[in-house]
Amino acid sequence: MKTGILLSGGMDSAALSWWKRPDIAFTIDYGQLAAEAEIQAATTIARRVPLEHHIIKVDCRALGSGDMAGNAADNYAPASDWWPYRNQLLVTLTAMKAITLGVVHIFLGSVKSDALHRDGTIEFVDALSKLLEMQEGALRVEAPAIDMSTVELIRASGISSAELAWCHSCHTSNVSCGSCRGCYKYFNVFEEIGYGLD
Numbered sequence: 001m002k003t004g005i006l007l008s009g010g011m012d013s014a015a016l017s018w019w020k021r022p023d024i025a026f027t028i029d030y031g032q033l034a035a036e037a038e039i040q041a042a043t044t045i046a047r048r049v050p051l052e053h054h055i056i057k058v059d060c061r062a063l064g065s066g067d068m069a070g071n072a073a074d075n076y077a078p079a080s081d082w083w084p085y086r087n088q089l090l091v092t093l094t095a096m097k098a099i100t101l102g103v104v105h106i107f108l109g110s111v112k113s114d115a116l117h118r119d120g121t122i123e124f125v126d127a128l129s130k131l132l133e134m135q136e137g138a139l140r141v142e143a144p145a146i147d148m149s150t151v152e153l154i155r156a157s158g159i160s161s162a163e164l165a166w167c168h169s170c171h172t173s174n175v176s177c178g179s180c181r182g183c184y185k186y187f188n189v190f191e192e193i194g195y196g197l198d
Contacts, residue, residue: 004103006094007053009041010182011167011189012150013109017049019157020107020144025051026094031061032068032083037174044166054101056093067171067180079116081171081181087119091128091141099137110143111150113185122146150189164190 007013007025017025027042029035039055046053066073067081074084091106098106114120122143129141145153154164168174169182176183 001105002101002103003105003107004094004098004101005051005107006090006109007042007046007051008109009038009045009167010109010169011164011186012111012145012153014041014045014164014167015150015154015157015159016107016109016145017045017051018159018163019153021049021051022105022107023052024098024101024103025049025053026097027053027055028090028093029055029057029059030086030089030093031059031064033070033172034068034168034170034174037168037170041166041168045163048163048166054097056097058093060089070172079181082117085119087117087124088128091132095132095137095139099139104138105140105142108141108143108146109153110146111148111153112146113149114146120146150185151192154189154193161190161193 003022004024004026005017005022007017007027025046027039029039043053061069064083066077068083073080094106110120118124125141125143132139132141169186170176171180171182
């Protein structure tokens with residue numbers, strides 16, 4: 001029975017990979033502006049855990065919205081980094097590859113602050129899991145850190161600052177812009193956890 005993780009290259013999925021040690025990691029280039037840096041970060045984390053790592057490329061930028069797609073946010077967007085049905089898309093693409101590799105359980109790196117978006121809530125994760133479980137392969141989806149902050153997840157995982165430094169959280173570029181919500185989160189977490197970025 002194999003487990004997998006959707007590994008974006010950000011702090012949350014990296015810490016969850018370190019903590020839960022799944023068998024396989026999946027990283028998706030779906031047309032987001034920071035895809036190259038996310039893939040590099042995820043590849044490095046997967047190598048250091050270590051994890052078998054699969055990269056899936058499907059260009060959906062024409063369907064994107066806001067910071068990650070490089071255009072104006074959709075009218076439904078609760079924040080500038082919202083992309084319509086993004087988590088549903090990413091889990092579906094991951095499941096399509098995972099089932100061919102014998103994975104029966106997929107971990108998501110969702111944390112408490114992701115509840116800003118409906119697809120970052122436990123209700124969404126449970127509903128998506130039920131949908132996949134009723135289909136061939138009966139894949140389960142779980143977000144073990146969904147009631148934790150990023151700092152709490154990092155502490156629980158035991159991941160070091162040296163490992164986290166490989167992560168990429170910028171929403172707008174392959175080189176951190178320093179001014180998007182992803183970059184703010186990255187720097188704030190390092191400061192809160194006391195790692196420092198000197």
